[in-house]
Amino acid sequence: MSSSSTSQFGQNQWLVDEMYQRFQDDPSSVDASWHEFLKEYSPESPDAGTGNAPASSAAGLNGSSAPASGNGASTSSANGQKAASSNGSSAAAPTPPAPKKPASSANETKVTSAPAASKPAAAKSAAAKPVTKPSTATETKSGSDAATPESKVLRGAAAAVAKNMNASLEIPTATSVRAIPAKLMADNRVVINNHLARTRGGKISFTHLLGYAIVQAVKVFPNMNRHYAEIDGKPNVVTPAHTNLGLAIDLAGKDGNRSLVVAAIKNTDTQNFTQFYAAYEDIVRRAREGKLGAEDFSGVTISLTNPGGIGTVHSVPRLMKGQGAIIGAGAMEYPAEFQGSSDEKIAEMGVGKLMTLTSTYDHRIIQGAESGDFLRTIHNLLISDEFYDEIFHSLSIPYEPVRWRKDIPEGVIDKNTRVLELIAAYRNRGHLMADTDPLQFVKDKFKSHPDLDVISHDLTLWDLDREFKVGGFHGRDKMKLRDVLSVLRDAYCRHIGVEYTHILEPEQQQWIQERVESHHIKPTVAQQKYILSKLNAAEAFETFLQTKYVGQKRFSLEGAESVIPMMDSVIDQAAEHELDEVVIAMPHRGRLNVLANIVGKPYAKIFTEFEGNMNPAAAHGSGDVKYHLGASGKYFQMFGDNEIEVSLTANPSHLEAVDPVLEGLVRAKQDLLDKGDGGFTVLPLMLHGDAAFAGQGVVAETLNLALLRGYRTGGTVH
Structure with missing residues (x-):
């Protein structure tokens, strides 16, 4: 990897340049893994990505560039003193034509010309008179008729962003858009995170699930992982050996400004979900700690950006060189016409949140139908049984995932009765679903029984947030199905199996039932x-x-x-x-x-x-x-x-x-x-x-x- 080549870092070029400057000042301020690379690194000109560079002006003795004053007066240097010639006399600069816009010097020195002699006199005369009205916003301190605009050379991250955006204009892109139901993803995420909280810890985000779905969809559509390149002046399609998923990571700077880096999770096509989750968390952690290496910035083949985390519903991101597609995930929201409805009404109508996915692709090598089918594959994965079965098995979760099924109208069956039947089934057979295999000898089979499956009772995921009559269960007359299942699974399906309904005395059954189904308080530290x-x-x-x-x-x-x-x-x-x-x-x-x-x-x-x-x-x-x-x-x-x-x-x-x-x-x-x-x-x-x-x-x-x-x-x- 040549240290003089900067194209390999793409949109992360600004970060490399920033580290190079810190390395020049204090090598210990940069992670040791970068030292060998930065010793031979040659940063590009800071003006390379900003279009035409401003013309150089005469430099004073302090090295700053300054335009000449328009009235023959001496120019002011960066420290406010007059620039002197080598023999100590003041150097008068010739009067150039007035520029259309001021040019900034290389070190961002601001230069103002001295006002004409008549202007201060007029201002002094005006000051002697009583002021009858406040000065307007267009008046300047020097009494100019109009405010002078200020220009500033882009540097560091801003210059790199400008350069990357200019480069992205060379790519002819198109965008496919698809709305995907997010309810199943949200419900299964709750099940996963509850299990992780009770066991080894950790937390799964929506981006983990979506990123893994993208990787699986690329296996079906490998063309989405290719990119366009010109080799020896001829157009080529480059097919990488593996899928390297790029994550757009938002970082907060010490000065309060925010910046974006894109780091690669390598070889995601060879990983199961647990390995993908570990690699994802490792990349994000090292990005937050500033410990990413040069290899982490290179080799991205397809990217994922998630502006939905800050509420953006729809995004069309820019596609960078070296990639064939970038996927944007929007915020999960109810359809606009239902956003004013109450939670109870939304649950009653069976309305779920939607997530907008966009696929921005290089139209030279990927066609619209292919991009649309790619998004449809992601859609089908995120509501499929097999996708979540694989994730649950990988995380060693012994319970079945929530399944995507169509809602069953209330008039067809009496769902209140079905919920009571479900409660009785857990009391009779809940121990068959208990997680009593700590060594995980059986990894490809869920702990379950048909009587414990809500689908067997004609209930679906759309019923989870609806209230049903529970006949005093857990001291309540009505409960949401989600809360009923939470109590039942905590009581009968964790690490201890409880079987007591064979006891003939009702009083003894009731005594055990009240204690088993009670709320368990976590021990203090x-x-x-x-x-x-x-x-x-x-x-x-x-x-x-x-x-x-x-x-x-x-x-x-x-x-x-x-x-x-x-x-x-x-x-x-x-x-x-x-x-x-x-x-x-x-x-x-x-x-x-x-x-x-x-x-x-x-x-x-x-x-x-x-x-x-x-x-x-x-x-x-x-x-x-x-x-x-x-x-x-x-x-x-x-x-x-x-x-x-x-x-x-x-x-x-x-x-x-x-x-x-x-x-x-x-x-x-x-x-x-x-x-x-x-x-x-x-x-x-x-x-x-x-x-x-x-x-x-x-x-x-x-x-x-x-x-x-x-x-x-x-x-x-x-």
């Missing part, structure tokens, strides 16, 4: 940090044991560390309600971690058991292995003032054999406290292995004792 500290403690304990005591049997908790903050939360609530004790029973897996981080057994005792050292003062040991042992301790609330006794029951046998032992211990403790029939102030907390819970008969036998008068304990947390 302090609570989140506390949860993280418990997770870190569980992880650090297991990491230390596997590093220090390699090969020793310990029944690790690895992969299930979240059980520690969960148990901590249960015990915290028991302390909050001022219970007397929590008694825990569990199998071997994770027992050492629970002993250390829940019961509070000292690390030294646990490590001593691994070392095999016996206390000489003890007459004899327990005779049992470390992961069979129990312990007791005291739990203190982190965000409260209460405390509670905590004990872990010894489990010398395997798996679920300890279940009836726990219930017997708890009932005995409650009998000793003797607080009456309702005095169940000792809480049993029982952990199970998933297969053992379903397969061992002792579990069912223990559950059958739950309501017998002589065995009941007031309930167990499993």
Whole structure:
């Protein structure tokens, strides 16, 4: 890449020239990746893009150019002093013909001619008389009859813009325009961003979706990615190897002025949506930080500009050399005749917002029908099922996207009944849609069920903002379908599946339903940090044991560390309600971690058991292995003032054999406290292995004792 050639930067030429000037003054002010390039760089003349350069005038000793005065008086230099000749005398310049417009010097020095001798005298005489009316706007300080226009040489960004616009006039362009419905794009963007907010973070914009649709449409119409060039004096069509999408990025300068750069996302035709999104965000971030390199400015094959972000509805951008087309996206607005309607009326009529797309293309190599078909392809992509399926799979979103379907008139079906049926379906089968696959083993299949699809209930995206009767659901008589789905999915379809409608007692169903469908409050920052500290403690304990005591049997908790903050939360609530004790029973897996981080057994005792050292003062040991042992301790609330006794029951046998032992211990403790029939102030907390819970008969036998008068304990947390 030749450093003397500036055509490669196109509309970004001004930025390169600006960096060159800063590099000359202070090399450290420019990113190090540019240093080698700028050492050999030769900027073009600042007047190259502004048409005819102004004629040079005589220069004073300070190097500034100044036109001669019209009355033979000496000219004023940039610092306001008279320009002197080399021997110190004043230099009188010959009187040239009066120019039609003043010429500016190379350093933008303003020059004013001295007024005629009679003019100051007249002004002085006039000043002696009382002023009867204010001076008009056309009067100047020197008393001239008309204001003198000011001219200024364009430099930097302004000069580069002028040059690029002049160059763009050589391209014969035409423009195709198409209005595209934006409702599906907006609704699916809400689903995507809600999922990202709950998981890894980030935010998808409309430009991300539109840019990716343009890239996919170019695969169908590769001619839109070509450009015209003259090679050896002959016209040629150049077909790039890849699609490099140019993004027009608005940057705010330190002086408050705004400028535009066009940076390229390279090889977009080889990227899935996640890769495209990452490359897009990287380009924008580096542009904001001023860290774009020379390669980022070159190689654009097709551009996207989005003036709709500032409310522009329709735009016909200029096409630069080296590109075959530029796509402009307008603002998303309702049709003009509906912009005065209320939100309720718009939802009732099924009116959605439109986005105007323009395709400005080089008419030498692209024809109008081809450009129109290109926009139609983008239109079809932005309302197609397959386009959003690909995006959702790429982002690992387990739920189906919103689908584009025609609205169904209200008179054909009773939609209020259909919404109630949908609510019942989520309560019965919502767990089938729960996101319980954290490793994403299945990447090409959505979590769904026909009964959970709004389309199966004859509801469409046009119903999302309409209100329906919900019969007291979530404490409301009427709700928008969008809000109904939000509550149902938050309750039944996140990372925990809830299935309870098989329970025969209506009171129990209602009790669970009210708590599952309630609004969940996000923990405070302090609570989140506390949860993280418990997770870190569980992880650090297991990491230390596997590093220090390699090969020793310990029944690790690895992969299930979240059980520690969960148990901590249960015990915290028991302390909050001022219970007397929590008694825990569990199998071997994770027992050492629970002993250390829940019961509070000292690390030294646990490590001593691994070392095999016996206390000489003890007459004899327990005779049992470390992961069979129990312990007791005291739990203190982190965000409260209460405390509670905590004990872990010894489990010398395997798996679920300890279940009836726990219930017997708890009932005995409650009998000793003797607080009456309702005095169940000792809480049993029982952990199970998933297969053992379903397969061992002792579990069912223990559950059958739950309501017998002589065995009941007031309930167990499993």
